[in-house]
Amino acid sequence: EETHPVIIAGFGHFGNTVGRFLRANGVNATYLDIDSDRVALLRRMGFKVYYGDASRHDLLRAAGAAHAKLLVIAIDNVEKRLEMIETAKKHFPNLHLYVRSRNRFDAYELLNAGMLHVYRESLDTSLRMGVDVLKMLGHDAYHATRMSKMFLKYDEKNLKKLAAIEDREAYILEARTRMEELERILQEDTNNRLMLQVDAAWDDASLIKEATQQATAQTE
Amino acid sequence: EETHPVIIAGFGHFGNTVGRFLRANGVNATYLDIDSDRVALLRRMGFKVYYGDASRHDLLRAAGAAHAKLLVIAIDNVEKRLEMIETAKKHFPNLHLYVRSRNRFDAYELLNAGMLHVYRESLDTSLRMGVDVLKMLGHDAYHATRMSKMFLKYDEKNLKKLAAIEDREAYILEARTRMEELERILQEDTNNRLMLQVDAAWDDASLIKEATQQATAQTE
Numbered sequence: 001e002e003t004h005p006v007i008i009a010g011f012g013h014f015g016n017t018v019g020r021f022l023r024a025n026g027v028n029a030t031y032l033d034i035d036s037d038r039v040a041l042l043r044r045m046g047f048k049v050y051y052g053d054a055s056r057h058d059l060l061r062a063a064g065a066a067h068a069k070l071l072v073i074a075i076d077n078v079e080k081r082l083e084m085i086e087t088a089k090k091h092f093p094n095l096h097l098y099v100r101s102r103n104r105f106d107a108y109e110l111l112n113a114g115m116l117h118v119y120r121e122s123l124d125t126s127l128r129m130g131v132d133v134l135k136m137l138g139h140d141a142y143h144a145t146r147m148s149k150m151f152l153k154y155d156e157k158n159l160k161k162l163a164a165i166e167d168r169e170a171y172i173l174e175a176r177t178r179m180e181e182l183e184r185i186l187q188e189d190t191n192n193r194l195m196l197q198v199d200a201a202w203d204d205a206s207l208i209k210e211a212t213q214q215a216t217a218q219t220e
Numbered sequence: 221e222e223t224h225p226v227i228i229a230g231f232g233h234f235g236n237t238v239g240r241f242l243r244a245n246g247v248n249a250t251y252l253d254i255d256s257d258r259v260a261l262l263r264r265m266g267f268k269v270y271y272g273d274a275s276r277h278d279l280l281r282a283a284g285a286a287h288a289k290l291l292v293i294a295i296d297n298v299e300k301r302l303e304m305i306e307t308a309k310k311h312f313p314n315l316h317l318y319v320r321s322r323n324r325f326d327a328y329e330l331l332n333a334g335m336l337h338v339y340r341e342s343l344d345t346s347l348r349m350g351v352d353v354l355k356m357l358g359h360d361a362y363h364a365t366r367m368s369k370m371f372l373k374y375d376e377k378n379l380k381k382l383a384a385i386e387d388r389e390a391y392i393l394e395a396r397t398r399m400e401e402l403e404r405i406l407q408e409d410t411n412n413r414l415m416l417q418v419d420a421a422w423d424d425a426s427l428i429k430e431a432t433q434q435a436t437a438q439t440e
Binding site (some may be wrong): 015072137138 | 225226232233234235237238240241242243244245246247262264265266277279290292293294316319320322323324339340342343344345346347348349350353354356357359366367368369371374392395396398399402403406407
């Protein structure tokens with residue numbers, strides 16, 4: 001039995017994209033999925049997909065979990081996902097776990113379960129849409145992209161801090177403060193950029209003035 | 221009544237992220253959501269959110285649709301989303317529509333309904349996870365990121381071609397061909413990069429050899 005470095009559990013749009021991207025980079029993965037129709041379709045598309053419940057340790061073992069390096073948990077079912085994490089932690093502590101999460105609150109739960117690699121499924125795409133909206137409104141494309149990277153970075157940092165707060169009222173207050181802080185950081189970066197443009201324009205103006213004065217002085 | 225350039229319908233994780241990102245870039249939006257609990261919570265977080273069914277043209281009009289530039293359709297409900305698109309096309313042809321889609325097949329439907337800006341919600345995040353997996357396996361971070369950008373670009377191009385195919389068997393064949401082509405393009409880019417490294421190493425070796433020969437000649 002051939003062992004791949006990566007096992008991907010859940011082969012919907014998320015897991016499928018990870019798998020195709022890895023394969024395009026020369027990395028083979030073993031796939032697990034519980035939807036028999038999808039398994040049949042994907043096999044016809046040329047994927048090696050195993051059918052079964054990925055939270056069962058015997059299935060994970062058969063898929064090579066004892067020798068793989070990474071387990072991508074891309075399944076949709078939140079309870080199954082937590083079961084799978086428990087199984088993996090107990091039976092295959094060698095595996096690095098990369099986990100898809102649905103949203104912010106789902107991500108808190110995963111972080112509190114000790115997960116290090118948590119990916120909110122729609123975060124990056126919503127930011128790409130945000131960049132495109134800014135571009136449509138006439139904003140600078142390079143700057144908008146830079147802003148989206150800063151946003152992602154700070155939002156991920158805040159996520160880890162907010163995950164630790166259990167009290168709902170304290171959470172709302174802290175979430176709002178963090179959100180406003182993030183917006184302020186991005187606005188400051190934009191202001192700095194505008195200041196640099198003003199400075200550059202000022203410098204250009206002084207240089208033009210200086211050059212004109214020199215030219216005038218020479219012709220006088 | 222103040223009119224914002226952007227209206228965002230659906231204020232879950234997707235719409236919320238777009239809205240926060242726009243606000244951090246100085247762009248105000250009007251928000252619509254049908255979940256009264258969420259509206260209450262988000263108002264407490266400092267957002268101006270209107271409660272109601274965003275597929276109704278009177279609500280869209282009240283939200284400023286006649287004078288806005290863009291409508292972000294980030295709602296989860298697939299049927300409501302199509303209704304909303306029809307309403308917007310009929311009553312507010314001035315609006316550019318930016319639409320969230322769940323997956324590939326959902327995106328086909330939106331493209332076939334004439335939508336120009338369609339965003340598969342988990343596409344970008346699954347690619348970011350793919351990049352991180354490659355990095356964990358020891359791949360070069362810069363190259364992995366470059367690959368993810370190429371993947372996104374070609375996959376989006378293929379999406380538009382595949383959306384036009386109605387026959388299921390023809391679709392499977394074409395999808396598989398396109399998928400293999402995409403993987404080949406990325407692999408070729410990787411091979412070219414490796415060739416360049418070999419060339420560079422070869423050049424370095426020749427330069428070192430040449431320099432050594434010159435140095436030896438001088439001391440002889």
